[in-house]
Amino acid sequence: GxxxxxxxxxxxxxxxxxxxxxxxYSNSASDYFIWYKQESGKGPQFIIDIRxxxxxxxxxxxxxxxxxxxxxxxxxxxxxxxGDSAVYFCAEGAQTGANNLFFGTGTRLTVxx
Amino acid sequence: xxxxxxxxxxLVTQMGNDKSIKCEQNLGHDTMYWYKQDSKKFLKIMFSYNxxxxxxxxxxxxxxxPKSPDKAHLNLHxxxxxxGDSAVYFCASSQDIGxxxxEQYFGPGTRLTVx
Numbered sequence: 001g002x003x004x005x006x007x008x009x010x011x012x013x014x015x016x017x018x019x020x021x022x023x024x025y026s027n028s029a030s031d032y033f034i035w036y037k038q039e040s041g042k043g044p045q046f047i048i049d050i051r052x053x054x055x056x057x058x059x060x061x062x063x064x065x066x067x068x069x070x071x072x073x074x075x076x077x078x079x080x081x082x083g084d085s086a087v088y089f090c091a092e093g094a095q096t097g098a099n100n101l102f103f104g105t106g107t108r109l110t111v112x113x
Numbered sequence: 114x115x116x117x118x119x120x121x122x123x124l125v126t127q128m129g130n131d132k133s134i135k136c137e138q139n140l141g142h143d144t145m146y147w148y149k150q151d152s153k154k155f156l157k158i159m160f161s162y163n164x165x166x167x168x169x170x171x172x173x174x175x176x177x178x179p180k181s182p183d184k185a186h187l188n189l190h191x192x193x194x195x196x197g198d199s200a201v202y203f204c205a206s207s208q209d210i211g212x213x214x215x216e217q218y219f220g221p222g223t224r225l226t227v228x
Contacts, residue, residue: 034215043117043203043219044156087154093215100169101215103156 012110019077021107023090026071030092033066034101035075039086047075047088077109085111116140117220119204125226126194134189134223136204143209144168145187146217147179150201162187163209191225199227 013019025033031052036044050057050064050073057064063076073090087108091101117138126132138145147159161169165181176192187204201224205217 032215038154041221043205043222044217045219046216049215089156091215100158100161100171101217102158106154106156 009105010108010110012112013080015080015082015111015113017080019075019080019084019109019111021075021077021088021109023073023075023104023107024071025073025090025092025104027092027094027102028068028071029094031094032092033064033073034091034093035062035064035073036089036091036103037084037086038089038106044089080109080111082111082113085109117204117206117218119202119220119223121223122221123224123226125228127228128194128196130194131190131192132194132225133191134202134204134225136187136189136220138185138204138206138218138220140206140218142206142218143184144207144214145181146205146207147187147189148203148205148219150203150222152200156203160187160189194225194227196227199225201225 032049034049035047037047038044048059048062048064050066055066061078065074087106089106090104093101120135144163146161148156149159150156158171159173160179162181178190181187201222203222204220207214207217
């Protein structure tokens with residue numbers, strides 16, 4: 001299943017299917033983009049990052065794609081599991097002295113067993 | 114072992130009161146942050162400290178005052194609490210600038226309710 005980030009803040013997928021969570025970012029000067037996962041009652045947890053000079057990066061069961069032309073970022077989760085149910089945030093930041101991250105709205109992923 | 118800890122986890126108080134939230138990290142990080150998450154899950158940075166020095170104050174009312182007694186602690190003091198301050202406040206830390214500064218480790222959050 002897919003989400004379109006700000007326009008569809010919820011995404012439901014069947015266990016075992018692949019999930020795609022989308023994010024539109026605003027600052028073309030951002031140097032890096034990060035995905036965070038926030039489970040209910042917990043703080044956000046770093047998943048994966050990608051630098052602005054890359055267009056794809058893979059982790060364990062996750063892949064992040066970056067399209068700078070249209071300022072679009074996506075997180076693909078392979079073989080989605082119940083433990084993947086959470087709110088997913090994209091964040092953008094610049095390589096300045098501030099280490100600031102600016103978080104997107106978030107997408108709630110629900111995995112149906 | 115808890116990497117980033119916050120106390121208290123829940124805080125219920127009345128308008129006009131002054132309260133503090135404490136944060137400690139045992140990761141040896143140089144940079145610490147405070148974030149506010151509203152009821153719609155929007156997460157916004159409030160402050161950023163590097164080696165006990167304030168480096169970012171993102172247009173936060175001056176009723177909010179961070180205090181960093183040492184590199185491992187960043188406390189948040191809030192004066193004259195207002196209803197709109199009700200939110201979940203997260204503390205986070207990261208390695209220094211130029212390394213993995215964007216890989217932030219978050220605490221469990223403090224849910225503040227102002228009545």
